[in-house]
Structure formats: C-alpha cells, structure tokens
Amino acid sequence: QKEVEQDPGPLSVPEGAIVSLNCTYSNSAFQYFMWYRQYSRKGPELLMYTYSSGNKEDGRFTAQVDKSSKYISLFIRDSQPSDSATYLCAMRAGANNLFFGTGTRLTVIP
C-alpha cells in the first residue's frame, strides 16, 4: 500500500466552480501537510502548509486536514483558468522526508 494515495484525475470543471482535491494516507505519524501546484513543464510550488488537524484559508484556497480519517483536502473557490495545473499533496512525520501523492491534473474551462 502506498503511503499517500491521490486520485490522478484528470478533473475538468467550468470557470467559477468549487474544486475539491483529496488525498488519503496510511501513516498516522504524519503531522505536516502540504499542497503543491505544478504548472506544465515547471517545478512544483508550495500553495498551502498546515500542521496537524484543522483548516487553513488563503484567499480562494482552503486546506483541510482530518487526522482521524487520515484524509486531507484542498478546496479552490471561484476557480479560474489560471488554476489549471497538477496539484500534489505532500506530508511528513516530524523532521523527515516528504511523501508525495501522484498528483491530480485539473483543467478549468473558461
């Protein structure tokens, strides 16, 4: 079983839709949770970084962590064509290396 599972998509939504991206994980020691966005032919860039359970909001983006279910989500409100990218979840347990999901490819259609 993989440490981190992520639906690869692809996911297509109309402009303005609310997007929900999700990852599940198996290691209950994970405490630090991240979402990276990767545009085509570019390296990943950090979008959101949360510690332990709860919600974190930044503009149109909200990250949720449910440690009891081992489930994390990224919500994008009022999605824009510029949000079209691959979204990678990542997580770590303490000062250890990151475990990445395989990424979900999102297309927002104008």
Place this chain on the structure above:
Amino acid sequence: DVKVTQSSRYLVKRTGEKVFLECVQDMDHENMFWYRQDPGLGLRLIYFSYDVKMKEKGDIPEGYSVSREKKERFSLILESASTNQTSMYLCASTVGAYNEQFFGPGTRLTVL
C-alpha cells in the same frame, strides 16, 4: 525570492553515457534533494544532502550518485545512463527540516 536553478531544461543522452545534472540554489539552504517524477508514480526521492560533502540515499538511489562540494550546488550523476532513467528530474532545497521545499524547474532527460 528563493531561486533554484537546474543546468538544463531538456537533455537527450545515449545508453551508457555518463550524465551530470546540476542544481544551484541562492538562499544558503542546508538541505538539498533530488527527485524523479514519473506519470502515475509521483515524486520519488533519489538522494538528499544535509550539508556539504554529506549525502543520504533516498528511496530509489540505484544507478545514481551525487556530489555536494559547495553548499549551493548539488549534482546528480547517472554513471551509465539506461532507458529506464528517462524521466523528469527535480531538484529542491530547504532551510531546516520543517520548512517548505523550493523546487527548480526540472530537467526532462531522455535516454535513447
């Protein structure tokens, strides 16, 4: 802004060639990482380094080696390239163990 640069965006090599991929960061970060990214497999850690001249194996080190002679530079070496090493290679750096990793733009390597 943190800048992580990689020596080539695209590279085509022949089977058996020795390949060098260079990564440079300009923020005095201690930690540097090399990943490869393949469809359906995500990012997999090849090697990382927490200090100059120090290296640690990641999840898939076979067929690779690394060099870190200066703090800002981390090189990935394919001793004898094979077709199954065709991939996107991403370098990352971070300061401290808990902070975000900053990624370079990637090198798409094709081995023929």
